[in-house]
Amino acid sequence: MAPLLEVEDLKVAFDTPRGTVRAVDGISFSVEAGRTLGLVGESGSGKSVTSLAVMGLHRGAAVTGSIRLHGQELNGLGEKELGTVRGRRAAMIFQDPLSSLHPFYTVGEQIAEHYRVHFKANRKAGRARAVEMLAEVGIPEPARRVDEYPHQFSGGMRQRVMIAMALACEPDLLIADEPTTALDVTVQAQILDLIARIQQERGLGVVMITHDLGVVARVAHEVLVMYGGRAAEQAPVDRLFAQPAHPYTRGLLDSLPRLDDTDDAPLRAIPGSPPSLIAPAPGCSFAPRCARTTAASAEEHARCLAERPVLGPLAPGHQAACHLPLVPEGVL
DSSP states (O other): OOOSEEEEEEEEEEEETTEEEEEEEEEEEEEOTTOEEEEEOSTTSSHHHHHHHHTTOOSSEEEEEEEEETTEEOTTOOHHHHHHHBTTTEEEEOSOHHHHSOTTSOHHHHHHHHHHHHHOOOHHHHHHHHHHHHHHTTOSSHHHHTTSOGGGSOHHHHHHHHHHHHHTTOOSEEEEESTTTTOOHHHHHHHHHHHHHHHHHHTOEEEEEESOHHHHHHHOSEEEEEETTEEEEEEEHHHHHHSOOSHHHHHHHHTSOOTTOOTTOOOOOOOSOOOOSSSOOSSOTTGGGOHHHHHSOHHHHHHHHHSOOOOEEEETTEEEOOSSOOOOTTOO
16 A cells, blocks of 8 residues: 655755755655654754645745655645645644634634635534534533634643644644644643544544654654754664664663653763754764764764765664664674
């Protein structure tokens, strides 16, 4: 069976007065129905730019490569054609629901408008669908709260409204961009459980964008680690946590607090700064921050600095773009 979403050699570049920003530089991945892909990386790694490219929401950017949904090429479609895809076949939950929801309209009006546009429904049908969706995402008294405004909802409830809006037209693909940002831990768990339940019921393909490895461990089936706009590592979630191959992935995992840490244990940070996206280094973009590069032989050190690594197979479903991968002996 063909994947629901296929992205091949995606590149997204922005022209600025300082030069061309290569925000995404040749990544490829696929998402199957009923499966969740976690896109992971620090701020500026290209996660959100990738998701916006899939939805065709970039303006003034040069987007190249292939983006296929159900086999249909989306890159290069006109605005009218993309309008029939967004919301109906692919939907997105944005990071900040308060800024994504219009403050002058009730949540019911906003959900109903979304539904009416795609299904040519009347106002009564749109309102009924809004009430139905609010109930599905767990908002109490949906028939009353459908007439309330975004500011009358808590942060967690606003995020549920965004999920209701995204799913109102029953899309096949859901992209969730940091859906638990600024929510407390209990509400985060509720939102993630809600997305997982709806995915299981509807067979959705989900792209979960996050910098939180705890979220990835909870919901993802596969993980794509991004660094400097490029793919650093891709693996099934269990293998990624058990046997990370890329030093950057290892650094992300090491930076997590541990239950056995003492009160005075220092934070384990990755040294250095993210790479320039205007003038990327010719070799591995992580090499200036990589302890393995520093400790390598002169020949290996020179290769890391001069030759850009490409994703190479380490085990079934596991790839890493690294000249000096962290893998157990005999895996390669």
